[in-house]
Amino acid sequence: MQQLERSFYSKASMYSFFVVTILIFTMWIGTGQFAHVDMMLFGYLIGSIVFALGITGRMVSWSLRPATQQILKRSFQNLRTRSHKQRNIRAVLKTAFDNIILQKFIFKRGVYRGMAHWLLAWGCIGSFAITFGLTFGWMHFSLIDPETYQIVVMGVPTIKMAADGLFAELVYNGLNITAMMVLIGVTMALIRRTTSPDAKVTQRVEFDLLPLYVLLAVTGTGLVLTLSYKFLGGFMHPQLSLLHQVTVVLFLVYFPFGKLFHLPIRPLAAGVPMNYRETVDTRPCRSCGEIYSTDEQIIDVKGILAAQQFDLQLADGSYLSDYCPACRRKMRVMKQMNLEQPPKDPYAPVETMSGIQPPGFGRRRTSGEKEDYHE
Amino acid sequence: MNKIMYLEFERCIGCRACLAACRECGDHEGTERNYVDYVDFMESRQTFPMMCMHCKDPACARVCPANAIQITEEGVVLSASEEKCIGCRNCTFGCPFGIPKFDFDQNKMYKCDMCYDRSKHDIAPMCASVCPSDAIRFIDYDEMQTLRRRRTQLNLVEGRKPSEQDKWQYVPEFFGVYTD
Numbered sequence: 373m374q375q376l377e378r379s380f381y382s383k384a385s386m387y388s389f390f391v392v393t394i395l396i397f398t399m400w401i402g403t404g405q406f407a408h409v410d411m412m413l414f415g416y417l418i419g420s421i422v423f424a425l426g427i428t429g430r431m432v433s434w435s436l437r438p439a440t441q442q443i444l445k446r447s448f449q450n451l452r453t454r455s456h457k458q459r460n461i462r463a464v465l466k467t468a469f470d471n472i473i474l475q476k477f478i479f480k481r482g483v484y485r486g487m488a489h490w491l492l493a494w495g496c497i498g499s500f501a502i503t504f505g506l507t508f509g510w511m512h513f514s515l516i517d518p519e520t521y522q523i524v525v526m527g528v529p530t531i532k533m534a535a536d537g538l539f540a541e542l543v544y545n546g547l548n549i550t551a552m553m554v555l556i557g558v559t560m561a562l563i564r565r566t567t568s569p570d571a572k573v574t575q576r577v578e579f580d581l582l583p584l585y586v587l588l589a590v591t592g593t594g595l596v597l598t599l600s601y602k603f604l605g606g607f608m609h610p611q612l613s614l615l616h617q618v619t620v621v622l623f624l625v626y627f628p629f630g631k632l633f634h635l636p637i638r639p640l641a642a643g644v645p646m647n648y649r650e651t652v653d654t655r656p657c658r659s660c661g662e663i664y665s666t667d668e669q670i671i672d673v674k675g676i677l678a679a680q681q682f683d684l685q686l687a688d689g690s691y692l693s694d695y696c697p698a699c700r701r702k703m704r705v706m707k708q709m710n711l712e713q714p715p716k717d718p719y720a721p722v723e724t725m726s727g728i729q730p731p732g733f734g735r736r737r738t739s740g741e742k743e744d745y746h747e
Numbered sequence: 748m749n750k751i752m753y754l755e756f757e758r759c760i761g762c763r764a765c766l767a768a769c770r771e772c773g774d775h776e777g778t779e780r781n782y783v784d785y786v787d788f789m790e791s792r793q794t795f796p797m798m799c800m801h802c803k804d805p806a807c808a809r810v811c812p813a814n815a816i817q818i819t820e821e822g823v824v825l826s827a828s829e830e831k832c833i834g835c836r837n838c839t840f841g842c843p844f845g846i847p848k849f850d851f852d853q854n855k856m857y858k859c860d861m862c863y864d865r866s867k868h869d870i871a872p873m874c875a876s877v878c879p880s881d882a883i884r885f886i887d888y889d890e891m892q893t894l895r896r897r898r899t900q901l902n903l904v905e906g907r908k909p910s911e912q913d914k915w916q917y918v919p920e921f922f923g924v925y926t927d
Contacts, residue, residue: 437812571774574826669840676837702787704844706786709795
């Protein structure tokens with residue numbers, strides 16, 4: 373692997389090369405040695421390949437960060453250990469189902485937000501599946517007899533369906549259904565982003581709103597296209613389809629570089645409970661003894677900090693992450709106020725850094741010049 | 748943003764108005780993001796307010812596997828962006844000052860953002876605007892420098908002379924974001 377990597381410019385270029393090769397190979401299989409490439413979708417094909425390149429490059433550079441590398445390593449290590457295999461796999465599946473399929477945690481931030489995000493997410497993923505399936509020729513339809521259609525996936529004939537049946541209608545309108553989901557989701561999200569004062573605090577137009585506008589343009593032009601050929605007898609169809617193609621290609625090219633990039637990195641969340649929460653917190657704070665974390669997580673955090681030259685070791689050899697957050701806050705204040713060490717003379721007033729005596733420490737609080745120096 | 752947050756722990760009277768004010772801030776959704784704790788409850792009733800230092804190179808952002816903690820152009824370290832945070836809690840253990848909080852229900856981290864919608868317009872953050880004893884202040888950079896200088900002078904009057912090794916111990920805690 374190392375040798376192979378060295379023959380490429382970088383890790384990112386190696387994986388990009390593989391991804392594109394695999395994509396073209398699957399296309400070669402799916403389209404029967406390029407026998408039925410849909411030339412109408414050629415623009416989408418180019419857009420999808422740029423999309424794949426962008427995603428690969430971003431994913432590789434993201435996974436090279438020390439923190440990400442550490443959690444990835446920990447996840448694979450945990451999946452491989454024999455002793456807790458069943459428990460770990462169950463944890464991953466349960467989290468994936470709750471967090472990615474149902475997106476429960478967003479519903480807890482608000483039902484409105486949850487609905488908007490769920491519709492957006494699954495609308496987009498569904499549209500991606502259909503678009504990529506068709507542009508790379510992974511699936512196509514073939515007519516067996518005048519009444520029956522068959523879906524061919526990767527050159528393997530699969531489901532047969534009546535050409536005007538309910539299932540067939542659902543399949544033909546797949547993109548329309550997902551587009552409607554996205555349209556509703558985008559509208560809900562845009563309404564929230566423009567009216568909610570909470571959302572406005574940190575939102576940025578180019579980061580939070582632009583992807584919504586891009587999605588709106590894609591779904592809008594796509595649905596108008598359907599409108600045109602279904603109800604308007606193909607009114608301006610060539611122009612509209614070109615417009616739709618332009619918006620989709622822009623979307624695909626933008627996807628890996630903006631907010632929408634959270635889609636491919638989100639699945640990492642499925643590993644978190646397995647790594648850090650499946651066992652109850654067991655690690656006691658070094659100072660107060662309160663249980664605040666697990667050993668694995670503290671080892672990981674220390675490793676990540678060390679890899680980035682954060683020197684958070686104290687004089688006694690312990691690290692700041694050995695203490696619970698409350699003790700860490702307290703340590704900072706004690707240091708600041710010179711209260712860390714027990715006083716030499718327990719009856720003498722405490723010497724703080726500033727000369728102001730905290731009340732309760734014996735000396736009278738107001739003693740002339742001490743109090744007026746802020747005036 | 749030209750102003751900075753100036754904290755004097757000794758001035759805290761433990762009224763917790765800053766916590767109440769923090770809950771009212773935009774985007775905080777009724778949760779406070781700062782702390783008021785006892786220094787040493789067995790010894791005295793002295794409390795201290797605590798909020799994020801907004802480090803230039805934040806450890807919390809460095810230990811985040813999802814790269815979710817972003818820093819604004821003014822230098823404010825924001826809460827983990829909700830779309831990226833995977834809920835691993837690394838930031839709460841990586842932070843040397845124990846600042847980030849974690850919401851297990853919503854599966855996200857949240858921390859002091861210096862009331863970004865206020866402070867980016869040079870308006871005092873909620874906590875600083877309500878503190879009755881001036882333990883938390885939002886002041887000009889120059890004013891902060893004057894206060895630090897006075898405090899150093901006071902230490903000299905008391906006969907404690909800072910040396911090259913520990914001179915920084917003679918100035919009060921200050922943090923915040925400023926452009927020089």
